[in-house]
Amino acid sequence: MRPSSLLPALCLAPALALAQIQVVGDDACPKYAVDIASFATCEGDRVVRPAHDSTLRIASLPAADVPPLKRSDSGLHVTAAEADRLRQSYPRQVLLLDIRSRVESFYAGRPQQVDLHVPYREPALPLLWETPSGRPMTVRNASFVAEVRAGLARVDAADDATLLLLCRSGELSAIAADALAAAGLRRVFTIVDGFEGDLSTAGRRDVNGWKNVARSWTLQTVLASGATARR
Secondary structure (H helix, E strand, C coil), X not given: CCHHHHHHHHHHHHHHHHHCCCCCCCCCCCCCCCCHHHCCEEECCEEEEECCCCCCEEXXXXXXXXXXXXXXXXXXXXXXXXXXXXXXXXXXXXXXXXXXXXXXXXXXXXXXXXXXXXXXXXXXXXXXXXCCCCCECEEECXXXXXXXXXXXXXXXXXXXXXXXXXXXXXXXXXXXXXXXXXXXXXXXXXXXXXXXXXXXXXXXCCCCCHHHHCCCEECEEECCCCCEEEC
């Protein structure tokens, strides 16, 4: 290409690149403001934040819609329904990380498509019981971050992979997400309603949560014969 024709092409390139970016205004979503600086868009009344891969669209919940005990410092929150959609739509880009204890995961059930299972807390040994709840006491897994990094390496995923953290109802996953973010893993979303969901007025966890809204999960129960039943 001659220099005289190269200059217009170079000048035109930034304009063409900008034409590919869909920038929306603060009034584009019916309910939530949209961050123009990060080129966020919206789907319905949810803000959709772009990921490191431009094909990955995540409908994250605004922090104002998340109970304080379930908020992570990074402000990356999704519902179990959205997490299920992401895992189904982007199986190689999005990893589901179960952080519940192995005992809880075994008896309460687990999603069929869990990529990594690294407990953030485990029952204390020897077993001790909390008063007055009667629950077994748990201790923090001191090697949690290291085990997550090792798990990412096993599945050939980078530190900037998108992680969806799952606990029982969304409180512990927020704490675990902050621990991973402090260690440099920045794309860590917490599932705000967890696996079992929030309590209903009847005192049952049947309102939301992976177990109630997602497409697939399993429940293993040890039978008297020693066999394993799967649901």
